[in-house]
Amino acid sequence: MGMENPWRYSQPIDPEVVRKTPSFTTLPVRINKRQDVANEATTRALREWDEALRDGLAARALISFSDLGNLGAFAYPEANPEKLNILTYLTDLGMLHDDGYEAMDMDTARTEHRELGLLFDPIKQHQPSLNTRAPQIKKLVSQILLEATAIDRDLAMYMFDMYNKGWLAVAGEDKKWRFDSVEEYQAYRRNDFGATAFWAMTEFAVGIRLSADDRKLIEPVMEPIEKAVIWTNDYWSFDREYYEASVNGNRIVNVVEVIRRCGNLSIDDAKTRARELLINTEQTYIRNKQILYANNPSLSFELKRWVEVVGAIVGGTHYWASSAPRHRSRANEEKNMAKPADEHMLDVSEEQNDSSEETNTPGCSVVSDSSTQHTGETELSDYKSPSNEPQDVPKAGTGLGSEKKNRPPRGRDGKLCHKQMESPQIPELGWYKPSNSALQAPIDYICGMLSKGVRSTLIDALNYWLKVDETKLETVKELIGFLHNASLILDDIEDCSPRRRGLPATHVLFGHSQAINSANYMFVHAVQATRRFRNPQAVDILLEELENLYLGQSWDLRWKYNITCPSIDEYTNMIDSKTGGMFRLLLRLIQAEAGPENGHACNQGPGFPHLDRLTTLFGRFFQIRDDYMNLCDSSYAEQKGNCEDLDEGKFSYPIVYCAEKHPDFKALISGVFRQRPTSATMSVQPLPTEIKQYVVEVLGSSGTFQHCVDHLIHLERLILETIGEIEDATQETNPVLRLLLQKLSVEQS
Numbered sequence: 001m002g003m004e005n006p007w008r009y010s011q012p013i014d015p016e017v018v019r020k021t022p023s024f025t026t027l028p029v030r031i032n033k034r035q036d037v038a039n040e041a042t043t044r045a046l047r048e049w050d051e052a053l054r055d056g057l058a059a060r061a062l063i064s065f066s067d068l069g070n071l072g073a074f075a076y077p078e079a080n081p082e083k084l085n086i087l088t089y090l091t092d093l094g095m096l097h098d099d100g101y102e103a104m105d106m107d108t109a110r111t112e113h114r115e116l117g118l119l120f121d122p123i124k125q126h127q128p129s130l131n132t133r134a135p136q137i138k139k140l141v142s143q144i145l146l147e148a149t150a151i152d153r154d155l156a157m158y159m160f161d162m163y164n165k166g167w168l169a170v171a172g173e174d175k176k177w178r179f180d181s182v183e184e185y186q187a188y189r190r191n192d193f194g195a196t197a198f199w200a201m202t203e204f205a206v207g208i209r210l211s212a213d214d215r216k217l218i219e220p221v222m223e224p225i226e227k228a229v230i231w232t233n234d235y236w237s238f239d240r241e242y243y244e245a246s247v248n249g250n251r252i253v254n255v256v257e258v259i260r261r262c263g264n265l266s267i268d269d270a271k272t273r274a275r276e277l278l279i280n281t282e283q284t285y286i287r288n289k290q291i292l293y294a295n296n297p298s299l300s301f302e303l304k305r306w307v308e309v310v311g312a313i314v315g316g317t318h319y320w321a322s323s324a325p326r327h328r329s330r331a332n333e334e335k336n337m338a339k340p341a342d343e344h345m346l347d348v349s350e351e352q353n354d355s356s357e358e359t360n361t362p363g364c365s366v367v368s369d370s371s372t373q374h375t376g377e378t379e380l381s382d383y384k385s386p387s388n389e390p391q392d393v394p395k396a397g398t399g400l401g402s403e404k405k406n407r408p409p410r411g412r413d414g415k416l417c418h419k420q421m422e423s424p425q426i427p428e429l430g431w432y433k434p435s436n437s438a439l440q441a442p443i444d445y446i447c448g449m450l451s452k453g454v455r456s457t458l459i460d461a462l463n464y465w466l467k468v469d470e471t472k473l474e475t476v477k478e479l480i481g482f483l484h485n486a487s488l489i490l491d492d493i494e495d496c497s498p499r500r501r502g503l504p505a506t507h508v509l510f511g512h513s514q515a516i517n518s519a520n521y522m523f524v525h526a527v528q529a530t531r532r533f534r535n536p537q538a539v540d541i542l543l544e545e546l547e548n549l550y551l552g553q554s555w556d557l558r559w560k561y562n563i564t565c566p567s568i569d570e571y572t573n574m575i576d577s578k579t580g581g582m583f584r585l586l587l588r589l590i591q592a593e594a595g596p597e598n599g600h601a602c603n604q605g606p607g608f609p610h611l612d613r614l615t616t617l618f619g620r621f622f623q624i625r626d627d628y629m630n631l632c633d634s635s636y637a638e639q640k641g642n643c644e645d646l647d648e649g650k651f652s653y654p655i656v657y658c659a660e661k662h663p664d665f666k667a668l669i670s671g672v673f674r675q676r677p678t679s680a681t682m683s684v685q686p687l688p689t690e691i692k693q694y695v696v697e698v699l700g701s702s703g704t705f706q707h708c709v710d711h712l713i714h715l716e717r718l719i720l721e722t723i724g725e726i727e728d729a730t731q732e733t734n735p736v737l738r739l740l741l742q743k744l745s746v747e748q749s
Helices: 015-019 035-053 071-075 081-103 106-120 134-149 153-171 182-193 195-206 212-217 219-248 255-263 267-295 301-323 325-333 339-353 437-447 454-466 470-494 506-510 512-530 538-561 568-577 579-594 607-632 634-640 644-648 653-661 664-673 689-701 704-730 735-744
Strands: 010-012 030-032
Touching: 030 035, 030 071, 030 301, 035 071, 035 081, 035 134, 071 081, 071 301, 081 134, 081 195, 134 153, 134 454, 134 735, 153 195, 153 735, 182 195, 182 219, 182 255, 195 219, 195 301, 212 219, 219 255, 219 267, 219 301, 219 325, 255 267, 267 301, 437 470, 437 506, 437 512, 454 470, 454 579, 454 607, 454 735, 470 506, 470 512, 470 538, 470 579, 506 512, 512 538, 538 568, 538 579, 568 579, 568 607, 568 653, 579 607, 607 644, 607 653, 607 689, 607 704, 607 735, 644 689, 653 664, 653 689, 653 704, 664 689, 689 704, 704 735
Parallel strands: none
Antiparallel strands: 010 030
């Protein structure tokens, strides 16, 4: 290959040993030298799953163990021991999660998967289903991802993001059951398989972050490799999936089944064809790799190493899968089941249950060229249930979430909306209750915007300690969501802000009066929601913290409109009332619902002041971070505009600190802010870019931005210390909260 040795942590498996197994891969097989670490990780995954869920699954699960070696050692051959431990654990957790579906009906399983994805993606507003295992699984995943950030924060956070977006969020979507070609199936299956997440995990393993240019350059190599990874898993798992389908009536999501249906082949012929496609795909990878090297003689060593490692991953996982108990044991037990009868049954039931759709036609293609091959799934209706009744496909939106009672309805994308109350009739006066559509429109708009979701995630995290019933916790989330969105509408009006989260502000679209009216109604609804709490003090708690919110906002507005710069202490006090008040409110409402009768340390004894301190610190951290990012982060510019706080004349934390520590700056900022409008009725014009750039340069050269980073790191460490104190008091770890803080951290690895 004309390059230094790419193999640091793996060793080859003798080809003669490989040939003694059913494996037919044409690629080299390598295994991580620290298989003992992978085995320890699998053992840990089984133990912690059992401790957290106590569902008996760990005792019967078939995951990474095999006589040939641990799957993690083959899938991550070039991971160092620390990373191998994390990646094997995460892989096994994913398999345990999938295996848990076997004990559920399809709709419940899909609901749980979607719930887990939504818990990890707080930007998506949703209405959770109750009594799923998602919170327990989330805690396990959060802990292992937290351990990953201690090794390589940047790659770990990227892996975290892709684990959610590239697997949880997409694999939990509604299944597609009919494909007309292998290409169509592959386009679907790469998401269902979680290819994006797997490659992110591989990047973490190898220690390389591929750039957009890197991905484009190696695309001819990665395309066949990605197909080979997915189809290898499909090929070796087909017998098990076929057996489970014949027993349970499940549909098969598998390349072999797509080939069978599209080519009208027997199962044996379809498997032979799939085998040929796999070999051709591996050979395409080898040819394209050689072309890549020949055309790019200056290709970096790290990129060459990546190309070699992904080939070894395919060879190794193929070798493991060929004899893994996970794929073969149950299928082998039923080896004598009547295939011809079952195959005929599949085709008959397909005609009976899919009569409204087109049946397989000669035009349904199985591609011969490995660079364009794709796979397919068998439908539930292809198989008979034990009662010989065809199994219906659950409709989207059904399941646990649809059975909730006495819960406010939600609109599209799960956002909270209002129930249209039945209009009272007074015939003699001709009065009836009018439609709420005008009131609702601004509410739908603001609730439909993407959100950081920090408050919702914080509520979930706090509940690992407070242990409030999920239904009651949802009431807290709904209430906080309404208060937060109402405050955003009013803040944008008071700040003369034309944008919110990358979209026009609510008042820009609906007018000031209509926006204010809807925001006020949201506060009314929040009070109504509080009355559903069992604790009679809940309304008093709400009103007390609302008063604090308004007090904090009043000083923020006064400084702005009088162009008066507060001291650092005054600004911090404002944060504690305004931003901290919202965090304090959600904590107090959860505590009110938890009550002291459960004897939990968080509700009586030393845990309580720790939690109060936690929310205060978190409020300061969140607001100062927001102020800092507004002036420094490009993503904020996309959402709110470039340095929008300067356009608003806002005395944010960086401005306040610089003015106090560098008095000469006060005159400059006062002069800049005097150019801003002081009335919400005046049109808003952004400051000239040159002025913003100059202010930002002054903040940078004065050391203000560096102080902000240092102060945020200090607050973060205080928060971590407080979390540790609460964990000690409650004997309950909280990796979800720690991971949330890690995602918000400004400290670089």
